Amino acid sequence: xxxxxxxxxxxxxxxxxxxxxxxxxxxxxxxxxxxxxxxxxxxxxxxxxxxxxxxxxxxxxxxxxxxxxxxxxxxxxxxxxxxxxxxxx
Amino acid sequence: xxxxxxxxxxxxxxxxxxxxxxxxxxxxxxxxxxxxxxxxxxxxxxxxxxxxxxxxxxxxxxxxxxxxxxxxxxxxxxxxxxxxxxxxxxxxxxxxxxxxxxxxxxxxxxxxxxxxxxxxxxxxxxxxxxxxxxxxxxxxxxxxxxxxxxxxxxxxxxxxxxxxxxxxxxxxxxxxxxxxxxxxxxxxxxxxxxxxxxxxxxxxxxxxxxxxxxxxxxxxxxxxxxxxxxxxxxxxxxxxxxxxxxxxxxxxxxxxxxxxxxxxxxxxxxxxxxxxxxxxxxxxxxxxxxxxxxxxxxxxxxxxxxxxxxxxxxxxxxxxxxxxxxxxxxxxxxxxxxxxxxxxxxxxxxxxxxxxxxxxxxxxxxxxxxxxxxxxxxxxxxxxxxxxxxxxxxxxxxxxxxxxxxxxxxxxxxxxxxxxxxxxxxxxxxxxxxxxxxxxxxxxxxxxxxxxxxxxxxxxxxxxxxxxxxxxxxxxxxxxxxxx
Numbered sequence: 150x151x152x153x154x155x156x157x158x159x160x161x162x163x164x165x166x167x168x169x170x171x172x173x174x175x176x177x178x179x180x181x182x183x184x185x186x187x188x189x190x191x192x193x194x195x196x197x198x199x200x201x202x203x204x205x206x207x208x209x210x211x212x213x214x215x216x217x218x219x220x221x222x223x224x225x226x227x228x229x230x231x232x233x234x235x236x237x238x
Numbered sequence: 239x240x241x242x243x244x245x246x247x248x249x250x251x252x253x254x255x256x257x258x259x260x261x262x263x264x265x266x267x268x269x270x271x272x273x274x275x276x277x278x279x280x281x282x283x284x285x286x287x288x289x290x291x292x293x294x295x296x297x298x299x300x301x302x303x304x305x306x307x308x309x310x311x312x313x314x315x316x317x318x319x320x321x322x323x324x325x326x327x328x329x330x331x332x333x334x335x336x337x338x339x340x341x342x343x344x345x346x347x348x349x350x351x352x353x354x355x356x357x358x359x360x361x362x363x364x365x366x367x368x369x370x371x372x373x374x375x376x377x378x379x380x381x382x383x384x385x386x387x388x389x390x391x392x393x394x395x396x397x398x399x400x401x402x403x404x405x406x407x408x409x410x411x412x413x414x415x416x417x418x419x420x421x422x423x424x425x426x427x428x429x430x431x432x433x434x435x436x437x438x439x440x441x442x443x444x445x446x447x448x449x450x451x452x453x454x455x456x457x458x459x460x461x462x463x464x465x466x467x468x469x470x471x472x473x474x475x476x477x478x479x480x481x482x483x484x485x486x487x488x489x490x491x492x493x494x495x496x497x498x499x500x501x502x503x504x505x506x507x508x509x510x511x512x513x514x515x516x517x518x519x520x521x522x523x524x525x526x527x528x529x530x531x532x533x534x535x536x537x538x539x540x541x542x543x544x545x546x547x548x549x550x551x552x553x554x555x556x557x558x559x560x561x562x563x564x565x566x567x568x569x570x571x572x573x574x575x576x577x578x579x580x581x582x583x584x585x586x587x588x589x590x591x592x593x594x595x596x597x598x599x600x601x602x603x604x605x606x607x608x609x610x611x612x613x614x615x616x617x618x619x620x621x622x623x624x625x626x627x628x629x630x631x632x633x634x635x636x637x638x639x640x641x642x643x644x645x646x647x648x649x650x651x652x653x654x655x656x657x658x659x660x661x662x663x664x665x666x667x668x669x670x671x672x673x674x675x676x677x678x679x680x681x682x683x684x685x686x687x688x689x690x691x692x693x694x695x696x697x698x699x700x701x702x703x704x705x706x707x708x709x710x711x712x713x714x715x716x717x718x719x720x721x722x
Contacts, residue, residue: 171679172698178678189687189695190680193444194629194661197470200447213448217441 152232158207159228165202166224170195181225186218196221203227209234239274241432244281247274251282251315254345258336260312262287262361263368267306267314267348269324271295271440272415275341277425279315280370280416287361288312289368291383292416295320295440297691299327305373305381309582311348318342365389371582372419374519375632375694377624379640383582384419384519391422393575394522397547398427401513401526402460402487408433409456409484413443413463418631419519420491424462443467450475457484461510464630465495466662472503482507491515491523492630493662494540494618501533516543516618519632520591520602522576524550525616543608545615550574553601554610559593567619570608571601578602626655626663629693638667638696641689645682647671650705652713653696667696668705668718676701698722 159181167174170190185191191199199221200211209231221227260266266283268290270276283290291309293302295317303324306314316324319342325333334347369388373381398404410428412435414420428435436456442449443463450471453461468490471477488503488510495514504512512529527544546552553561554568562568571593577600580588592600607619624635635653642651650670658664667682677685679699686695706717 174679178680183680184684187687188680189683189692192692192695194466194470197444197446197474201474213442213445216445216448 154235155228155232158231159224161206162199162203162227162231163224165206166190166199169198169202179224181223183224184218184222185224186222188222191221199227203231207231207235209238244274244278247278248281248285251278251339252285254337254339255282255286255288255313258313258345258347260286260288262363264288264312265291265309265348265368265371267309267311267316267346268292268416269295269302269306269314269320270317270343272412272437273341274437275339275343276315276416277435277437278341279339279343280425283315284363284369287363287367289370291371291373292421293373294415294417294691298687298689299323301381301689301691303327305383307349308373308380309371309383313348314346315339315343316346318344321346363388365392366579368579370422372417372519375625375634375637377634377636379637381637382584382587385579385582386422386522387579390522390576390578391426393549394422394547395426395430397523397549397576398423399430400548402427402489404428404431404433404460406432408459409436410434411436411438411453411458411461411463413438413461413467414630415440418492419522420462420464420630422522423489446470446473446475450477450480453485454480454482459484460487460489461485462489462491464492465490465499466493466629468495468503469499472499472506477503477506482509485510488512489515491517493627496659496662497533497537497540498659500529500541501535501537504529504531504533514541514543516616517572517576518602518604518606520578521550521572521604523547524552524572524574524576527615540618542611542614542617546572547576550576552616554608554616555593555601559595559601564610564612567607567609569622570604570606570616572604573599573601626665628661628663628665631691631693633665633694635665638665638686638690638694641686641694642667642669644689645669645677645685647673647677650713652705652715652718654715654719656719661697664698665694665696666698666700666719666722668700668702670702670704 266288280290293305336345338344365388368385369391371383371385373383376382412424514527515523516525517523525543525546527542551574552572555561555571556568594600605622608616626633638653639651648669649672652668654666655663682699706714708714
C-alpha cells in the first residue's frame with residue numbers, strides 16, 4: 150500500500166521529469182508503468198541529474214548501485230526508494 | 239591482474255578460437271561489457287591473427303546482429319547476460335553456443351563465410367592485416383565499419399608514446415567502451431609500456447559521484463574520456479572534496495569541450511596537463527592541442543584542435559582537393575600512418591572518402607571544416623555534412639531519420655541538430671504523420687530506443703502537417719529550424 154507521503158514524492162518526481170526531460174508533454178502520457186531508462190526518457194546524464202534532484206529535494210542519499218534501471222526505471226520504484234531512505238534517516 | 243596472467247588467458251582464448259575455426263584475417267565479434275575477460279578476448283583475437291569487431295552492448299541487439307552479419311564474423315565472444323537478447327536478433331541463423339570461456343563469456347558461432355580468410359593457419363600476421371573494425375553511425379541508416387590495420391593502430395600508439403612519455407609506473411584509465419575508438423589509446427599505450435590499465439566499469443563510468451573517488455583511489459595518472467563525462471565529473475563529482483595527487487595528464491576527445499566547463503574543471507584539477515585530441519575514427523587521433531594553464535574568464539571560443547601528430551600530414555583544401563591559402567576555411571584532409579585502410583565491404587564509400595593527389599597519395603577527407611592559424615594550428619569551424627557529435631559519439635542525422643521512417647505512422651521525417659550549451663547539441667525530430675492523432679513524446683522516445691542507441695534518441699519531437707521543401711523538392715532544414 151502506498152503511503153500519502155510516497156504519493157506526494159511520486160508527484161513531484163513526475164513533475165520534475167516532465168519539466169526537465171519531456172517539456173510540452175501531456176502529463177497523462179507519463180504513467181506509473183512508463184519505463185524511464187529502458188524507454189529512452191532518461192539517458193545517462195539525465196539519470197545523474199535526476200539523482201541530484203532527489204538528493205537535494207528530499208535530503209536522501211541514493212547509493213551508487215541503485216543508479217540504474219533496476220531501481221529507477223519506474224516512478225513508483227523511485228518514490229518508494231526515496232521514501233524508504235527518508236524513513237531510515 | 240599481472241601481465242603474465244593476462245597473457246595466459248589471451249593465449250588460452252586464442253587456442254579456443256583457433257580450435258573453433260578462426261583463421262588469419264577472420265573477424266571475431268565482441269559483444270560483452272568491459273572486463274578483464276573481454277580484454278583477454280580482444281588480445282586473444284589478435285593472437286589468433288584475426289580482427290576483432292566490438293559492438294555497443296547497450297545498443298539494440300538487432301543493430302549489433304546487423305553489424306556482425308556485415309563483418310561476416312567467424313565467431314563472437316558474447317556475455318551470457320546478453321545472450322538472450324542476441325538470440326532474438328540473430329533470428330534466421332541459429333545461435334550456436336560453442337563453449338563457455340569463463341568470466342561470464344561464451345563463444346558463439348558466427349557466419350559461415352569464407353571471405354578473405356587465409357587457409358594457411360601458419361600464415362604470419364602482417365602489419366597490413368586488419369586488427370579491428372569499429373562501426374560508426376552511417377548516413378543511410380546502416381552503420382559502416384572503419385577498418386584499422388596493425389600498422390595504423392601502431393602509428394597512433396607510437397605517437398602517444400612520444401607525446402605523453404608513458405612509463406611502467408603510469409596508470410591509464412580505460413573509460414571508453416571497446417567499440418569506441420578512445421579505447422585504442424586506453425588499452426594499447428599502457429600495454430606497450432608495461433603500465434597499468436584501470437578498467438572503469440561502464441555503469442560506474444556514468445556516475446560522477448561514485449567515479450570521482452575511484453579515480454582518486456586507484457591512482458590514475460592519465461585520464462582519457464569525452465568532454466561530456468569530464469563535465470559531469472566537474473559538475474556533480476564533488477571533486478573538490480578529494481585529492482588527486484597522481485593525476486598528471488588529462489586527455490579528452492570526441493567532441494568540442496565547452497570552455498565554460500573546461501575552465502571549471504581546470505580550477506579544481508590544477509596540476510595535470512590537459513590535451514584536446516582530435517581525429518575521426520578513420521584517422522585515430524591526428525591533431526592535438528595542449529590547453530594553457532590559465533583560461534581567461536571571458537573566453538568562450540573553444541580551443542583549437544591544434545597541430546598534426548607526427549606520422550600524419552594534414553592540409554586544408556577546397557572541394558577539388560586544392561590547398562587553400564593559410565587562414566582560409568577549407569576541409570581538413572589527412573594522410574599518414576594512423577589513417578584507416580578502408581570501410582569494410584564498401585569500396586565506393588571508401589573511394590569517396592579519399593582524395594588521391596597527383597602523386598598518388600590518398601588523403602582522408604574528414605568532412606570537418608577548419609582554418610589554420612599561424613600560432614595555434616588548426617581551428618575547427620564546422621561540418622560539411624549532417625554528422626554531429628553527441629556525448630562524444632558520431633551521430634549521422636540520416637541514421638535517425640531512417641529509424642523514424644520505420645514508425646508506422648510516419649510519412650516524412652527530418653532530423654536537425656542545434657547547438658545547446660547544456661548537452662553540446664540538441665537533436666530535434668520533425669515528423670509528418672498519416673493520422674491526426676499525435677503519438678506522445680514518451681511513445682516516440684520508446685520507439686527510438688528500440689531502434690537506436692540511447693545517444694541518438696532525439697531530445698524533442700515536432701509534428702508539422704508537412705515538411706517545408708526547397709525549390710528542388712528537398713527537405714528545407716533551414717526553414718524547419720526557423721519554425722521552432
